[in-house]
Amino acid sequence: MTKPLFSVVIPTYNRQELVTYAIRSVLWQTFEDYEIVICDNFSTDGTAATVRQFQDPRVKYIRTPQHFVIADSFEFARRNAKGQLVIMMSDDDALVRTALETYYREYCRHDAEFIFSQIAEYRDNGFPGFERNILDCPPFSGVSRIIQAEEILIPLFSFRNLPFSMHPSGFVFSSALANTVANRTGRFFQTNGIEFFAWPVAAILSKKIVYVDSPLVICGRTRKSWGSNLVYANPGRNKIRKFIDDVERTPKCAPFTNFTGCNLIAEGILTAQKLYPKEFEKYKFDEAQYTIRTMKELKDRKRLGVDVSNEIAEVESYLNRNPALMNEISQSGQMLGKEKRETFWRRIRTKIGDLGVRQMKERIRVPIKVRKITAAGAQKVKHGEVNFGLKICGKDFGFQDILGCAEFLASITSGIKKGAIQDEVGIGNSLRANPKNCIG
Numbered sequence: 001m002t003k004p005l006f007s008v009v010i011p012t013y014n015r016q017e018l019v020t021y022a023i024r025s026v027l028w029q030t031f032e033d034y035e036i037v038i039c040d041n042f043s044t045d046g047t048a049a050t051v052r053q054f055q056d057p058r059v060k061y062i063r064t065p066q067h068f069v070i071a072d073s074f075e076f077a078r079r080n081a082k083g084q085l086v087i088m089m090s091d092d093d094a095l096v097r098t099a100l101e102t103y104y105r106e107y108c109r110h111d112a113e114f115i116f117s118q119i120a121e122y123r124d125n126g127f128p129g130f131e132r133n134i135l136d137c138p139p140f141s142g143v144s145r146i147i148q149a150e151e152i153l154i155p156l157f158s159f160r161n162l163p164f165s166m167h168p169s170g171f172v173f174s175s176a177l178a179n180t181v182a183n184r185t186g187r188f189f190q191t192n193g194i195e196f197f198a199w200p201v202a203a204i205l206s207k208k209i210v211y212v213d214s215p216l217v218i219c220g221r222t223r224k225s226w227g228s229n230l231v232y233a234n235p236g237r238n239k240i241r242k243f244i245d246d247v248e249r250t251p252k253c254a255p256f257t258n259f260t261g262c263n264l265i266a267e268g269i270l271t272a273q274k275l276y277p278k279e280f281e282k283y284k285f286d287e288a289q290y291t292i293r294t295m296k297e298l299k300d301r302k303r304l305g306v307d308v309s310n311e312i313a314e315v316e317s318y319l320n321r322n323p324a325l326m327n328e329i330s331q332s333g334q335m336l337g338k339e340k341r342e343t344f345w346r347r348i349r350t351k352i353g354d355l356g357v358r359q360m361k362e363r364i365r366v367p368i369k370v371r372k373i374t375a376a377g378a379q380k381v382k383h384g385e386v387n388f389g390l391k392i393c394g395k396d397f398g399f400q401d402i403l404g405c406a407e408f409l410a411s412i413t414s415g416i417k418k419g420a421i422q423d424e425v426g427i428g429n430s431l432r433a434n435p436k437n438c439i440g
Helices: 016-027 047-052 070-078 099-110 150-158 175-185 194-205 226-230 237-244 261-275 287-303 309-321 323-331 344-354 357-382 402-420 422-433
Strands: 006-012 034-040 059-063 085-088 114-123 134-137 144-147 171-174 209-221 390-393
Touching: 006 016, 006 070, 006 099, 016 034, 016 047, 016 402, 034 047, 034 070, 047 059, 070 085, 070 194, 085 099, 085 175, 099 114, 099 209, 114 402, 134 402, 150 194, 150 261, 171 175, 171 194, 175 194, 194 261, 209 402, 261 287, 287 309, 287 323, 309 323, 357 390
Parallel strands: 006 034, 006 085, 034 059, 114 209
Antiparallel strands: 085 171, 114 134, 114 171, 134 390, 144 209
């Protein structure tokens, strides 16, 4: 049996109502040489029955022998992929119709082992925050280019603003590259933030890396999404604990043990540096920026009402044991500030916030702000200025779920992509007719 060109691998766990959207977004692709591997991480809902409703032979269902933590689940899923090129797609995300066609076109043009694209975001009607049925698309040019590994690695190691989204669904890697890493280190996905080990290693080992500056993937933000609950909202202590139980509890390389984005990055890149010391020797881990950004994340979570007192105490204790680091942070002019003593009135204000006053204020303020922003986004759509970035409400444009959002996004960005990459139109047409044209 001929191996497929793409393996779109979708690890999932108890998200039967979401994974169907992800599958359908792959089945509508304009490029058809692929398999979809649904890897069920020992779900207890109707995931298996949901997947079996798809009669397309390209949809394949596998199940882990027990419930795995995230990194183990992704590695198990990857090892069941048969394709030459692999995408690890989150079960609450969606591809626009031309995603695979565009990725393959770039693979043919550049013989690239590692390709990734811009990502839009959709907060669905079940999102735990106040922005619901909202598409948020960042600015994009519609062009693609070869990039150097440093463009990914330097911002990661320095904890500066990343120029690219690192979300797993937006990346394509060759199975040969992943197997090379696995043969050397035992596995391709090593850490909780699977992208923060795998993508830096893939970048530094790849002969060519291609970035497509077009939103080919939509990251779904839902009531069951990790990011939605641990970054954008406060779902409550029990639900937070449930999410944390799904990951490896003790970092092996990161200085802190919290579950901030900064710590996921630190664990990934420090593990990569440990396993590939020669390849990563020129990249310096910026411990000061790591500490500053970690504390900022924790205080943002605290403002949402999440109890992060133990995590903040851990950072402060670490600084007390490392006066040189504290001095470096002080000299940078980015003082962390000690936690204020819990006075009587501060306790009263905290209790008032816990009773829902804070949420009531947000419930009034945020929708007004969002309507202003989405109204401006609607004007950008009207005037054909979507490439400058926009935020719009699905209700204004007739979509209510991530599939409708993906269709809408494709409709407003297709003209920009065609105009920006004129030299690729001929290649794209020939690929659609014969997707094997570029296989060496």
